[in-house]
Amino acid sequence: MANKRTPAASENDRLYGRALAVIRMRQGIPQQRAAERLGVTTQAWQNYEAGLRKSIFTVDGLSRLATALDVDPGLIEQVKGLLKEGVSEAWMSDGAQPLPTSGSEGKVVFFSRRAEPEVPPAEELAPVYGAVFAGKPGAIAFTPDRPDDWKPVHPNQRGYRDPFYLQVHGDSLSPRFEPGELAPAVRGVWPTRGQVCIIETHDGAMLLKYYERRDAQSVWVRELQPEPREFGVHLADIRAVHAVVGGAVS
Structure with a gap:
């Protein structure tokens, strides 16, 4: 046979x-x-x-x-x-490397964390959208139609199509992010385990947390304050998840 x-x-x-x-x-x-x-x-x-x-x-x-x-x-x-x-x-x-993305002309754009960061030209700015109140989800506001400010693009945001900042108002990720600081993020990019992320819910709330994992029902995240804990956010409540790609910006 x-x-x-x-x-x-x-x-x-x-x-x-x-x-x-x-x-x-x-x-x-x-x-x-x-x-x-x-x-x-x-x-x-x-x-x-x-x-x-x-x-x-x-x-x-x-x-x-x-x-x-x-x-x-x-x-x-x-x-x-x-x-x-x-x-x-x-x-x-x-x-440790952020994934590249395709540019507007179809060319792949890279950013290597091992490279010396470039100083972005003055015209390369990212909008500041509302605020992340990490400790009180009900008080978080997200205003994508009304940027509060514009800031120079963070080196780690270069190569992504939709970079933005959100202002931190809570202290649930202290000392990584403190109230008043800005979290540099990119819209619609899924985080890797242990990476800080922003979860946007259908009711307009925003959560700034460490991403842990996803299962069939929930996205599981972790916060540091007032004491370390892990909890799930139901997928039905989530509108989008955005990766935070750099440290705090003043």
Whole structure:
């Protein structure tokens, strides 16, 4: 009886598999743990990363894979697109590096944390939108249609399409962010584990917290004050999640 040969992966499936590997390494998750979260064997996960299981790369399958990696499903598509454009897989696998984005002319724009930060030209400004009152969600205001001010783009915001600042009013992330300081963020970019993020809710509230993980029901975050605690924000209440990409700005 002839041996069955494993069909070769298509280019599209290989890109999905490589994107999975990049995100898993960025998250610092071993293959075995990712497989356990998904409820499959380590060999099955290895086949996913090799692009050999086309059936997993569906809308539902990608959502399950993203949950196992604690990321938004859109990140898989984002990384897949960057790989297709020729962005280095090894470079993106480093969780200390912010992911590049495509510029307005279709060119990939990079920012390396190892590079000397550039001083942005005077015309490169980011809007200050409302305020983040980290300790009292009910009092947080977000005013994207009425910028309160404009500030020079933070070096870590360069290369992103929608940089903005939010003013910190609470102390739940003290000493990382103190009241009165500005948090430099980028709209719609999903954070990695341990990164500060801003959660925008449907009722206009904003939360400034450390991102921990995401499951099928909630996004789990952490605060430092008045005492360290972790809690979940239900996905149905979330309008958007934005990554904070730099330290406090006065």
